[in-house]
Amino acid sequence: MASNNFLQNYEKGEVRTACFFLAPLLLIVGIFILLPVLGTFYNSFFLDVSFLPKQFIGLKNYARLLSSPDFWQALRFTLAYTVAAVSLEAVFGVAFALLLNEVFVGRTVLRVVILIPWAIPTIVSARTWQLIYEYTYGLMNFLVMNLGIAPERINWMGTEFGAFWALVFADVWKTTPFVVLILLAGLQAIPEDLYQQAKVDGAGLFRRFYKITLPMLKPVLVIAMIFRTIDSLRMFDLVYVLTGGGPGGSTRTLSYLGFEAFANDSFGLGSTVSVITFLISLAITLIYLRAGKFSEQLK
Amino acid sequence: MTKETMIKKCLIFSMSLLLLAFTLGPFIWMLWISLADRADFLVTGKVEYSFNNYFQVLTSPSLHFLDYLQNSLIISVTTAFVVTVFSSMAAYAVSRMRFPGRSVIPLLILAMSMFPQISIVGYLFEMFAQVGLINHHLALILPYIAWTIPIALWINLSYFTQIPIALDRAALVDGAGRMKVLYRIIFPLALPGIFSSALLVFIACFNEFLFAIMLTIDYTAQTLPVGIALFQGLHGEIPWGNLMAASALASVPLVIMTLIFQRYIVQGLMGGAVKG
Amino acid sequence: MTFMVGGAPNELAFFEKILASYTVDTGVPVTLIRQSTDSAQRKQGILLSLRGQQTNPDVMLVDVGWIGQIAASGWLEPLEKYDIDKNVFFQSVIELADTYENKLIGLPLYIDGGLLYYRKDLLAENGFSAPPSTWAELRDMSERIVPRQKAQNPNFWGYVWQGAQYEGLTCNSLEFFTSAGGGFFVGTATPVIDQQANVTALQFMRDLLHKQPISPPNTFTDMKEEEVRLFFHNSNALFERNWPYAWGLHNADDSPIKGQVGMAPLPGFKKGQSASTLGGWHIVMSKYSDMKSESASLIKYLTSARVQKQLSLKLGWNPGRSDIYDDAELLKANPALQNLKQVFKNAVPRPVIPYYSSVSQILQKHINATLADRVPAEQALKQAQIEVLELIKDYGIK
Numbered sequence: 001m002a003s004n005n006f007l008q009n010y011e012k013g014e015v016r017t018a019c020f021f022l023a024p025l026l027l028i029v030g031i032f033i034l035l036p037v038l039g040t041f042y043n044s045f046f047l048d049v050s051f052l053p054k055q056f057i058g059l060k061n062y063a064r065l066l067s068s069p070d071f072w073q074a075l076r077f078t079l080a081y082t083v084a085a086v087s088l089e090a091v092f093g094v095a096f097a098l099l100l101n102e103v104f105v106g107r108t109v110l111r112v113v114i115l116i117p118w119a120i121p122t123i124v125s126a127r128t129w130q131l132i133y134e135y136t137y138g139l140m141n142f143l144v145m146n147l148g149i150a151p152e153r154i155n156w157m158g159t160e161f162g163a164f165w166a167l168v169f170a171d172v173w174k175t176t177p178f179v180v181l182i183l184l185a186g187l188q189a190i191p192e193d194l195y196q197q198a199k200v201d202g203a204g205l206f207r208r209f210y211k212i213t214l215p216m217l218k219p220v221l222v223i224a225m226i227f228r229t230i231d232s233l234r235m236f237d238l239v240y241v242l243t244g245g246g247p248g249g250s251t252r253t254l255s256y257l258g259f260e261a262f263a264n265d266s267f268g269l270g271s272t273v274s275v276i277t278f279l280i281s282l283a284i285t286l287i288y289l290r291a292g293k294f295s296e297q298l299k
Numbered sequence: 300m301t302k303e304t305m306i307k308k309c310l311i312f313s314m315s316l317l318l319l320a321f322t323l324g325p326f327i328w329m330l331w332i333s334l335a336d337r338a339d340f341l342v343t344g345k346v347e348y349s350f351n352n353y354f355q356v357l358t359s360p361s362l363h364f365l366d367y368l369q370n371s372l373i374i375s376v377t378t379a380f381v382v383t384v385f386s387s388m389a390a391y392a393v394s395r396m397r398f399p400g401r402s403v404i405p406l407l408i409l410a411m412s413m414f415p416q417i418s419i420v421g422y423l424f425e426m427f428a429q430v431g432l433i434n435h436h437l438a439l440i441l442p443y444i445a446w447t448i449p450i451a452l453w454i455n456l457s458y459f460t461q462i463p464i465a466l467d468r469a470a471l472v473d474g475a476g477r478m479k480v481l482y483r484i485i486f487p488l489a490l491p492g493i494f495s496s497a498l499l500v501f502i503a504c505f506n507e508f509l510f511a512i513m514l515t516i517d518y519t520a521q522t523l524p525v526g527i528a529l530f531q532g533l534h535g536e537i538p539w540g541n542l543m544a545a546s547a548l549a550s551v552p553l554v555i556m557t558l559i560f561q562r563y564i565v566q567g568l569m570g571g572a573v574k575g
Numbered sequence: 576m577t578f579m580v581g582g583a584p585n586e587l588a589f590f591e592k593i594l595a596s597y598t599v600d601t602g603v604p605v606t607l608i609r610q611s612t613d614s615a616q617r618k619q620g621i622l623l624s625l626r627g628q629q630t631n632p633d634v635m636l637v638d639v640g641w642i643g644q645i646a647a648s649g650w651l652e653p654l655e656k657y658d659i660d661k662n663v664f665f666q667s668v669i670e671l672a673d674t675y676e677n678k679l680i681g682l683p684l685y686i687d688g689g690l691l692y693y694r695k696d697l698l699a700e701n702g703f704s705a706p707p708s709t710w711a712e713l714r715d716m717s718e719r720i721v722p723r724q725k726a727q728n729p730n731f732w733g734y735v736w737q738g739a740q741y742e743g744l745t746c747n748s749l750e751f752f753t754s755a756g757g758g759f760f761v762g763t764a765t766p767v768i769d770q771q772a773n774v775t776a777l778q779f780m781r782d783l784l785h786k787q788p789i790s791p792p793n794t795f796t797d798m799k800e801e802e803v804r805l806f807f808h809n810s811n812a813l814f815e816r817n818w819p820y821a822w823g824l825h826n827a828d829d830s831p832i833k834g835q836v837g838m839a840p841l842p843g844f845k846k847g848q849s850a851s852t853l854g855g856w857h858i859v860m861s862k863y864s865d866m867k868s869e870s871a872s873l874i875k876y877l878t879s880a881r882v883q884k885q886l887s888l889k890l891g892w893n894p895g896r897s898d899i900y901d902d903a904e905l906l907k908a909n910p911a912l913q914n915l916k917q918v919f920k921n922a923v924p925r926p927v928i929p930y931y932s933s934v935s936q937i938l939q940k941h942i943n944a945t946l947a948d949r950v951p952a953e954q955a956l957k958q959a960q961i962e963v964l965e966l967i968k969d970y971g972i973k
Contacts, residue, residue, distance in 0.1 A: 009397075010397055010398055010399060011397065014396050014397060014398065015396075015397075015398040015399070017392070017396065017477050018392040018396040018397075018398040018401075019398070021388045021389060021391055021392035021396070021477070022388070022389050022392050022393075022404065024384075024385040024388065024389075025385045025386065025388070025389040025408070025448055025452065026404075028385070028441070028444055028445050028448065029408060029411055029445050029448060029449070031441075031445070032419075032423070032441050032442045032444070032445035032446075033411045033414060033419060033442075033445045033446070034411065035422070035426075036418075036419040036420075036421075036422035036423050036426065037414060037418055037419060037422075039422035039425070039426075040418050040419070040421055040422045043421065043422065043425075047969070047970075049929075049930070049970070050622075050625075050626060050644075050647075050648035050649075050650070051644055051647035051648045051649075051929035051930070052929075052970060052971075060969070064965070064969065068962075069958075070940075092321075095314060096314070096318055099310075099311060099314045099315065099318065102307075102311055104311050104315075106315065110315060110318055110319070111561075112558055112561060113318070113319065113322055113323060114318065114322050115554075115557050115558065115561060115564070116322055116323065116326055116554055116557070117322055117325075117326070118557070119502070119550065119553045119554045119556070119557035119558075120326070120550040120553065120554065121505060121506040121523070121524055121527075121549060121550060121553065122506055122508065122524070123506075123508055123523075123524035123525075123527050123528050124329075124524070124527060124546040124549055124550050125325065126528075127527060127528075127530075127542060127543075127546055128325050128326075128328060128329045128543070128546060129325065131328070131332060131338065131539055131543070132325060132328060134338075135793045135796075135797060136339065136342065136730075137338060137339035137340075137341050137342045137343075138341075139328055139341065142341040142342075155792055155793050155796060157796045157797070158792065158793060158795065158796045158947070159947070160949075173321070173322075173325060177322070178568065181565055181568055181569070182568065182569070185565075185569050204303065205303050205306060205307065230413050233415065234415035234416060234417065236416075236417070236508065236509050237508040237509070237524070237528075240508070240512075240528065241528055244740070244741075245740070246739070246740045246796060246943065247740065247795060247796055247943060247944075247947045247949075248740065248795075248940060248943045248944035248947050248949055248950075249740070249940045249943075249944070250949075254415075254417070255415060255416070255417040255509070258417040258421070259417060259420075259509065259513070260936075262420070262421050262424070262513065263513070263619040263622070263623070264619075264622075264932050264933065264936070265622050265626065265644070265648075266933070267421055267425070270421050271421050271422070273417070274415070274417045274418040274420075274421060275418065277415050277417055277418055278414060278415060278418035281413060281414065281415045281418075282410075282414070285410050285413040286410075288413070289406060289409070289410060361584055361587060361588070361609065363609070424623070424626075424627070427627070428626060428627040428628055431628070431629075433623070433624070433627035433629060434624070434627070434629060513623065516608075516620055516623060516624045516627075516629065517579075517608045517609075517620070518608075518609070529611050529613075529616055
């Protein structure tokens, strides 16, 4: 098939104008996203530290990374973190969305209030949580001791377990509103007569939730969760502020590991971490694009 | 009252309380500490309230709060403006013209917005180092445009596709150029969508941290999140009062903006994909 | 011209004054670029600006821990041609830290060493006439005194030191290890991290937190210089490990422990086996500077006897010049200076190698894991040794 034939379906002038309209966007995305990603791939095959000449070392960076316990630790942590945060956000998200979909006094206020955590910059919320988790005079330990939950202060950032949940909770706080908003839209799209019919058939509150709400909500929920997954997989700022990767390097995400390498002038190794992070995200993104059925939207 | 409505009422009430405590708790804590003269009052019981922390943050030149704020505003506003122009042009082409790749391009662009920033930032650093852009506003503006334009494109697309094509056909027949159609006809009709995409782009840039911490060096270009992350006190301890005041100053405008333009933000979030 | 320097706001305010007087003297305006006190963040800012080939900053302060990496990267302007007299500085420091491939690439603006601070009053009350000279003594004294103090102040602990996962932990560990007869390296390329002396020392460090603990439980998460200083400052600890800067603050007029603090060399595992890590900051010039002769004049100004004396008098910093330690005015203000000169002369340097930060990171990670009681000392150091050897192999260094 000659490309001429293919182009015959289009009008020449229109194609030219379209190119002109798309050019700025394509150019800027090409130069500042596509090119750097390819460049990172390229750099991942080099030993690139400032005090030695840059040299090609093939797959050595990959071999080094894949045999390093740090990498597996970061990968495990990133995945565990993502699973914990996203599932908690789904649970809270569904609960709050159901609530805000009911008609009751004060609903408008709550619908507005829930946006507040979303509006606060992540770094700011991280700093706030840092003070909440503070060992000596933080709010969390104050509550823990005064409500009699524990006899002693808890060193939240001192154990892998504590630091993990501290991070997850700070993330859940910040991003649940987003999930709620998306689910709320999904709830509003469920036709009311489905519920009426079920009521007539004698289905109770919880049964109606299981039989109608949840299945109808599923497509939207999946989209929200995949979106949150992609975001959690690249998490960086909360770790930077709250734990600095500690204790004992146990809370480093893949992004943090990459940043650490770059900031210490190890550009080859940093690029390798980045490439692997990229591939994982890409896989999830492809799933997302299929699940989201975005191409249908264009027709 | 039936048993079911009882249960429902109880659930609604308790969930409302939970939601309030959950969302407002940390925010109130931030404001509270920002007004207190010491952060350890829960333990010591001693505390006095004033606006001193705010005063210090705003007037002390060595904290550079206003510099960071200015950088953040310049970078976010410029980005939002450029993104609005370029993304609406592209959305116009995709929604109204026939050309090869029409259905593939927006998908590819969307996929790129989901690339983790870490996979871009190392090479960006090298690029900008070579052309001497490190520690300039442009070092953030350019990648921010590329990073946010896909979302803007999708939000705008969802609005543009709702405007009947007959409208611009008529104008084109009357001899108007494509550009003119876009800015005279489409733009006003899709204004709510364009506004919400610009708003979301602004917020995303205002929040961004990884690019900012790697591509800028000092207060002449660093943004608020970097300033707040590196904030420190007299001998290196964390001055919680000042820090929380700076945090409140950085987030209250955003919170107010979000509350006022709530409708647009929610529509924006629905219309396209989203940034956290 | 710009000068990039990190530190506490009072230190930065002081630099601002000095720069202003420099501008009055020479007519050259200098912009101060502030960095935080956090060494990792300072390093990151300087590495990124040099790697980014920025013409600013022209002059900057770098830590003795990473000057090797920066010098080996060829980012520093050699200083010999600017007519600088290097003989007035500590000779050992100039040789160890400020010379790279026989070229002078920096000057010590001030130097530091780890010291033991102790509560004179509490030791005396409990019948101890002198500070501990061995770690075992430090433990005994803590076990005797802390329970009595805890009765009045439940937050009271025996010994506070820098155990968080950062550069300070490497410094503290080097002191513990060396004072047990161990150390990190022999020469510059032979790591001996898993030797028995180090294992013993690390086991002792771990026990400080976990076996009849005399150090607070958040030592390995929160304790950096300032956290440690404030803890001791607020009368919550018997012993403290810190740099010389804490002395002036503990004895300030508004200090709750003014006059009750003593300063001594750190204990050793045997008597007389004390070790102090060499710290301090060096002033260097960027190769990318576009104002080199002006920068050289600023470096000379900041290392002049006059400014060095001011640094000592106003900030309590210890001059990098050895020739002013016998200055009457300085000795009157700070009698401890006489002893410090000896401490600095014998201080243990961290390995001066280009990839030191990577080594330090490996050490911090594994040592911190032991302090968190997640990995036994021996296993942690074995793993650290393996990783450092791998690093050396990867970099192809002989």
